[in-house]
Amino acid sequence: MIEIKKLMKQADNKTILKGIDLSIKKGETVGILGPNGAGKSTLLKVLATLVKPSSGEVAVGGYDLKKNPGEIKRLFGYLPHSSLLYDHYSPLENLVFFAKIYGVKNPEERAVQLVKEVGLSFFLNDPVKNFSRGMIQRIAIARAIIHEPSILLLDEPHTGLDQGAIGILNNVILSMKENGATILMVTHDFKQAAELCDRIVIVKNGKIADDFILRNRNITTLNEKYSHQVEGVS
Numbered sequence: 175m176i177e178i179k180k181l182m183k184q185a186d187n188k189t190i191l192k193g194i195d196l197s198i199k200k201g202e203t204v205g206i207l208g209p210n211g212a213g214k215s216t217l218l219k220v221l222a223t224l225v226k227p228s229s230g231e232v233a234v235g236g237y238d239l240k241k242n243p244g245e246i247k248r249l250f251g252y253l254p255h256s257s258l259l260y261d262h263y264s265p266l267e268n269l270v271f272f273a274k275i276y277g278v279k280n281p282e283e284r285a286v287q288l289v290k291e292v293g294l295s296f297f298l299n300d301p302v303k304n305f306s307r308g309m310i311q312r313i314a315i316a317r318a319i320i321h322e323p324s325i326l327l328l329d330e331p332h333t334g335l336d337q338g339a340i341g342i343l344n345n346v347i348l349s350m351k352e353n354g355a356t357i358l359m360v361t362h363d364f365k366q367a368a369e370l371c372d373r374i375v376i377v378k379n380g381k382i383a384d385d386f387i388l389r390n391r392n393i394t395t396l397n398e399k400y401s402h403q404v405e406g407v408s
């Protein structure tokens with residue numbers, strides 16, 4: 175589904191990604207872990223076609239990133255740190271706007287259904303600017319999946335969420351997983367990574383330091399492997 179070869183990204187004389195090789199199969203749920211500044215968000219941005227690679231190859235669903243960025247873009251649902259929502263608009267207005275951009279059929283119907291799914295029907299028409307971080311993230315989740323993407327890119331999606339919002343987010347992730355979606359999730363939350371992901375990729379200093387299948391939702395294995403790679407503890 176995703177084939178990344180020798181991916182490099184340079185910016186301001188700094189090499190952020192130093193030759194990433196990564197192959198992800200359809201339906202995999204991959205947790206991307208690593209210290210701050212490792213290049214995790216940059217990697218997701220390259221896939222979301224928001225950042226241009228300096229060199230290397232990226233192919234998604236058979237499309238080449240350089241030749242077919244438009245085709246690739248609609249395969250992805252991207253949930254970054256920032257919500258990408260318009261402050262002065264309501265959840266309904268925001269979601270209808272994004273639904274139309276993606277050419278979703280029945281934008282209003284889809285928007286209303288998603289607001290209901292994320293538990294905010296009561297606030298359907300209130301401006302987003304008055305919302306808490308958790309409420310905004312719920313609408314941002316709805317925005318990311320409005321066009322039923324086949325790949326989800328999530329950048330620290332659990333940060334700052336209450337238990338209710340975590341439950342909603344995890345239900346969205348698990349139901350997309352059940353429907354065969356491919357999921358890449360950057361996280362510092364080992365508990366969520368172990369619960370949701372089948373495979374873990376550790377990024378350190380612009381490179382992949384480890385890449386393994388996580389069996390039995392085993393958080394102890396995850397902790398040990400992470401400490402070994404990132405903190406140099408063996």
Ligand SMILES: Nc1ncnc2c1ncn2[C@@H]1O[C@H](COP(=O)(O)OP(=O)(O)O)[C@@H](O)[C@H]1O
Nearest residue numbers: 185186188190209210211212213214215216217
């Ligand atoms: N547009 C940019 N220009 C220059 N440096 C950048 C840019 N984007 C990110 N960086 C730098 O690249 C490194 C990796 O950033 P990032 O991918 O956000 O890391 P992570 O998500 O793993 O914390 C950081 O040192 C960051 O300061």
Ligand SMILES: [Mg+2]
Nearest residue numbers: 214215216329
């Ligand atoms: Mg980041």
